[in-house]
Amino acid sequence: MPDRDFLLEIGCEEIPARFLPPATEQLETGLRRILAEHRIPVAAVHAYATPCRLVVWARDIGRAADTRVVERTGPPWDAAYGADGRPTAALEGFLKSVGGDANSIVKVQKKDRAFVGVRLKEKGRPTAKILPEILPALIASISFPKAMRWRAGDAAAFARPVRWILCLLHGRPLRFAAHGLESGAVTFGNKFFHPQPFRPASAAGYFRKLEQKMVMVSPAKRREKILRGAKMILARRGLSADLPEDLVTEVVHLTEFPTVLLGGFDRSFLDIPAVILKSAMSHHQRYFPVTAAGGKLAPHFLVVRNGPPDPKGIVAKGNARVLTARFSDTKYFFETDRKKKLADRIDGLKGVVYLEGLGTLHDRARRLRDLLVILPPRIGIDLDLDRYADVAYLCKADLLTEVVREFPELQGVMGRIYAEKEGLPAEIPAAIAEHYQPRGPADPLPETPLGALLALADKFELLFGAYSVGLRPTASGDPYGLRRAAIGIARILLARAWHLRIGQMAESAAPIFPDPGAVRKAAPEVLAFFRARLEALLRETHPAEFVLACLNVSDDPCEIAGKVEAFSKIAREGKDRWVTLLRTAKRAHNIVKNEKNLPPLNPGAFQQEEERALHKAFLDWEAAVRRMPERKYTDRLRAILEMAAPLHTFFDKVFVMVDDASLRANRLSLIGAISDAFRSYAEFDRIAVSE
Amino acid sequence: MYFQDLIAALNAYWADRGCAIVQPAGLEVGAGTFNLNTFLRSLGPEHWHCAYVEPSRRPTDGRYGENPNRLQHYYQYQVILKPAPDDVQQSYLGSLRALGISERAHDIRFVEDDWESPTLGAWGLGWEVWLDGLEITQFTYFQEVGGIKLDPIPVELTYGLERICMALQGVDNVYHLQWNNRLTYAEMHKRNEWEQSTYNFEKSDPAVLFRLFDTFESEAKRLLAAGLVLPGYEFVQKCSHTFNLLDARGAISVSERMKYILRVRDLAALSAQGYLRLRESLGFPLAPRHA
Numbered sequence: 001m002p003d004r005d006f007l008l009e010i011g012c013e014e015i016p017a018r019f020l021p022p023a024t025e026q027l028e029t030g031l032r033r034i035l036a037e038h039r040i041p042v043a044a045v046h047a048y049a050t051p052c053r054l055v056v057w058a059r060d061i062g063r064a065a066d067t068r069v070v071e072r073t074g075p076p077w078d079a080a081y082g083a084d085g086r087p088t089a090a091l092e093g094f095l096k097s098v099g100g101d102a103n104s105i106v107k108v109q110k111k112d113r114a115f116v117g118v119r120l121k122e123k124g125r126p127t128a129k130i131l132p133e134i135l136p137a138l139i140a141s142i143s144f145p146k147a148m149r150w151r152a153g154d155a156a157a158f159a160r161p162v163r164w165i166l167c168l169l170h171g172r173p174l175r176f177a178a179h180g181l182e183s184g185a186v187t188f189g190n191k192f193f194h195p196q197p198f199r200p201a202s203a204a205g206y207f208r209k210l211e212q213k214m215v216m217v218s219p220a221k222r223r224e225k226i227l228r229g230a231k232m233i234l235a236r237r238g239l240s241a242d243l244p245e246d247l248v249t250e251v252v253h254l255t256e257f258p259t260v261l262l263g264g265f266d267r268s269f270l271d272i273p274a275v276i277l278k279s280a281m282s283h284h285q286r287y288f289p290v291t292a293a294g295g296k297l298a299p300h301f302l303v304v305r306n307g308p309p310d311p312k313g314i315v316a317k318g319n320a321r322v323l324t325a326r327f328s329d330t331k332y333f334f335e336t337d338r339k340k341k342l343a344d345r346i347d348g349l350k351g352v353v354y355l356e357g358l359g360t361l362h363d364r365a366r367r368l369r370d371l372l373v374i375l376p377p378r379i380g381i382d383l384d385l386d387r388y389a390d391v392a393y394l395c396k397a398d399l400l401t402e403v404v405r406e407f408p409e410l411q412g413v414m415g416r417i418y419a420e421k422e423g424l425p426a427e428i429p430a431a432i433a434e435h436y437q438p439r440g441p442a443d444p445l446p447e448t449p450l451g452a453l454l455a456l457a458d459k460f461e462l463l464f465g466a467y468s469v470g471l472r473p474t475a476s477g478d479p480y481g482l483r484r485a486a487i488g489i490a491r492i493l494l495a496r497a498w499h500l501r502i503g504q505m506a507e508s509a510a511p512i513f514p515d516p517g518a519v520r521k522a523a524p525e526v527l528a529f530f531r532a533r534l535e536a537l538l539r540e541t542h543p544a545e546f547v548l549a550c551l552n553v554s555d556d557p558c559e560i561a562g563k564v565e566a567f568s569k570i571a572r573e574g575k576d577r578w579v580t581l582l583r584t585a586k587r588a589h590n591i592v593k594n595e596k597n598l599p600p601l602n603p604g605a606f607q608q609e610e611e612r613a614l615h616k617a618f619l620d621w622e623a624a625v626r627r628m629p630e631r632k633y634t635d636r637l638r639a640i641l642e643m644a645a646p647l648h649t650f651f652d653k654v655f656v657m658v659d660d661a662s663l664r665a666n667r668l669s670l671i672g673a674i675s676d677a678f679r680s681y682a683e684f685d686r687i688a689v690s691e
Numbered sequence: 692m693y694f695q696d697l698i699a700a701l702n703a704y705w706a707d708r709g710c711a712i713v714q715p716a717g718l719e720v721g722a723g724t725f726n727l728n729t730f731l732r733s734l735g736p737e738h739w740h741c742a743y744v745e746p747s748r749r750p751t752d753g754r755y756g757e758n759p760n761r762l763q764h765y766y767q768y769q770v771i772l773k774p775a776p777d778d779v780q781q782s783y784l785g786s787l788r789a790l791g792i793s794e795r796a797h798d799i800r801f802v803e804d805d806w807e808s809p810t811l812g813a814w815g816l817g818w819e820v821w822l823d824g825l826e827i828t829q830f831t832y833f834q835e836v837g838g839i840k841l842d843p844i845p846v847e848l849t850y851g852l853e854r855i856c857m858a859l860q861g862v863d864n865v866y867h868l869q870w871n872n873r874l875t876y877a878e879m880h881k882r883n884e885w886e887q888s889t890y891n892f893e894k895s896d897p898a899v900l901f902r903l904f905d906t907f908e909s910e911a912k913r914l915l916a917a918g919l920v921l922p923g924y925e926f927v928q929k930c931s932h933t934f935n936l937l938d939a940r941g942a943i944s945v946s947e948r949m950k951y952i953l954r955v956r957d958l959a960a961l962s963a964q965g966y967l968r969l970r971e972s973l974g975f976p977l978a979p980r981h982a
């Protein structure tokens with residue numbers, strides 16, 4: 001069967017695994033886009049990647065671009081024909097120059113003048129001519145987090161050196177130049193097992209032949225082979241393994257021909273806490289830890305090699321030896337660490353610089369302790385600080401342990417383990433581990449109140465501290481985790497229903513920082529930053545307009561979220577009530593929104609009965625609302641409905657915009673007072689009424 | 692394969708591929724990269740192919756001879772190929788075969804590694820090469836050295852000789868390596884590890900070291916300013932090692948640490964600029980001649 005496809009393979013030295021999925025995506029959408037731009041028909045476009053190649057395959061690609069009709073404009077219509085109706089020289093010259101004839105002429109209107117136009121069919125150029133012109137730019141358009149140069153005098157960069165380019169169109173090589181290479185018909189198999197060049201005859205043949213040469217081009221197939229291999233090995237021995245998605249994806253992109261092998265290590269290492277062993281295996285060696293029945297760690301691991309099975313066990317044994325050396329180190333570190341209590345490490349925090357201008361980690365810990373004093377009364381909870389006085393320092397002490405120095409990802413986790421082994425009260429180890437939470441959007445929140453408080457302290461300290469010394473997140477990066485900190489604060493407060501005025505925190509916390517003035521100065525910016533994070537968080541689960549209506553009326557995240565929740569609830573209660581509620585609030589606002597400097601309301605100046613009635617209704621309503629519990633947001637919102645009827649009657653019978661200026665002002669003041677009362681709840685005008 | 696045979700085999704392999712086999716710096720250095728045959732020769736348009744053993748010192752890695760995998764003095768085997776040849780990966784695999792390591796019996800991986808030397812103002816991209824999960828080589832395409840963008844690009848291969856030899860001899864403890872048929876690595880180095888660790892961590896005199904650092908720094912500046920690039924650069928290397936000794940002794944606080952690194956980096960940049968001027972004044976004798 002003749003090959004009707006297009007295939008491009010960029011052959012490289014090993015590209016970092018984490019670069020591959022985004023590069024694949026760029027190649028696929030990039031090719032799709034340029035084919036569409038050049039009107040080259042195609043059935044489907046798929047891209048793939050292995051560490052050593054980026055591949056894009058277009059099925060059933062046309063031999064030429066589609067024919068199109070183009071319009072050319074010529075002389076003005078009135079200059080195109082003579083008085084006798086015959087074409088003028090101008091028209092004939094134009095037709096000749098564009099290759100049109102009398103049948104192709106159309107009238108083109110431009111502004112108020114007509115011109116001669118012709119419609120011409122333009123035949124599409126051959127795909128084989130177009131592609132070589134545009135493929136170099138497609139390759140150059142792939143961007144990587146980090147790129148390098150490798151050729152003399154060449155400024156073009158790629159993730160790693162490009163060593164060959166295979167390009168086949170309808171079974172024939174397509175030639176163009178990129179990165180100092182000429183594309184051709186040649187590719188290579190697995191670098192270690194089939195390094196010889198070969199020429200695939202077709203796109204389909206390319207995939208088949210490469211698989212024989214130990215390259216599985218499709219990441220999906222490699223993933224399947226890894227999962228199947230792991231399952232077979234484990235099932236035979238009654239073991240199981242956690243195969244986390246991100247590690248599987250990484251291993252998929254570290255291999256061209258994955259084969260899962262089982263390795264083992266000495267049982268005696270199982271005395272080391274499982275979390276350390278797992279980190280050593282997965283983080284540092286990209287192995288999968290294995291568990292026995294009952295979920296306990298087994299003295300085994302799964303390693304994925306890049307190549308065929310390992311009948312003599314050389315690869316498995318080599319990997320086991322590496323792991324054993326690492327475990328020996330780890331065991332030594334763990335035992336050394338346990339010789340010194342966490343409390344005895346606190347002084348050492350003085351030797352570790354935190355952020356420039358913010359002193360040492362010891363200074364940071366002192367500020368955490370101060371925040372543990374500041375936060376509870378503001379939230380309205382009690383904390384027996386005497387009992388937990390040292391927790392603010394203890395939570396950072398594990399940063400000075402050997403295990404955390406070797407496995408930084410275990411900060412907090414090791415602190416908990418050491419604190420438990422020292423027999424500290426149960427709240428302390430928990431708080432040490434939890435104060436880093438949530439580490440990301442999927443990470444759980446602190447479970448204990450002390451852990452939650454310490455986590456808040458940690459995040460406020462980071463936010464105010466960083467802003468006070470001029471550190472800010474940028475659009476592309478947030479190296480200090482400020483966004484994460486702000487979202488963490490919001491999530492903790494909301495989950496625990498802890499009410500806290502964020503706007504007041506800067507003022508209370510400023511004195512504990514080296515430069516209180518800078519903290520106060522940054523406070524509005526921190527609050528705005530925090531609001532933006534809270535907005536994004538609430539918009540995940542609520543309509544944007546509800547969030548925007550409530551966001552700026554308070555600086556207490558729980559209040560804002562409670563009100564947003566109330567809107568969502570009432571909106572579901574029935575259309576009529578919802579529309580009445582919004583209309584009531586918006587109508588009052590619309591009348592007074594452009595009024596400035598309204599005089600104080602003077603009930604003595606009322607002239608109509610309806611004015612007095614509305615005023616009384618408002619005073620009664622206000623008193624009733626005041627008696628409602630502050631945080632019953634739904635009830636308070638629903639209460640606005642009570643004002644619908646009095647307002648309606650008032651607007652029915654009273655003309656506000658009378659000529660008498662003082663009477664008008666007094667009526668506006670009445671409405672203004674009511675509108676202000678509504679708007680202390682939310683900015684209703686940000687919500688649209690849909691009929 | 693004995694430890695000394697490993698070195699001989701790599702010398703023979705890379706000599707065969709056109710490398711000059713040169714000798715260590717003869718100074719205390721943290722890595723073969725500090726040797727002028729890498730640091731200075733990477734600069735400018737000249738071509739350069741060489742290989743050498745570099746005895747390297749990392750004072751903080753000392754473990755008094757008690758850790759089976761960590762040493763404060765160890766051997767690197769360093770290859771510099773400039774410009775980087777297109778088939779450098781296959782040449783590298785060939786060198787492993789020359790050591791009896793078949794890439795088919797083992798699992799060889801090129802694992803992402805961004806290399807950076809803050810003191811040398813240098814960075815490059817490449818890999819750690821793993822042999823069955825064991826890092827045996829750093830493979831780096833240099834991009835910048837001494838703060839200067841490179842063209843052509845050199846490739847640096849740094850073999851960890853002890854690790855490779857342990858894998859070849861199947862031993863789990865570096866001190867059990869056979870140096871030749873009579874001597875072990877322990878015989879050659881164990882006492883030294885204990886003495887040097889004791890010196891690095893306990894007996895070095897920070898006051899003396901701080902003085903030395905200042906002296907070496909001002910000598911380096913004086914010589915580099917006088918256009919004596921090569922002796923000037925030797926004092927830069929001495930500065931760097933003195934800083935490492937101070938670091939191991941815990942004499943430099945974290946905030947000061949960066950300042951010292953920047954002081955060495957400034958000297959390294961001056962050396963690199965001086966060297967480029969020197970070679971230019973000689974007409975870049977090793978650059979390819981164009982018609």
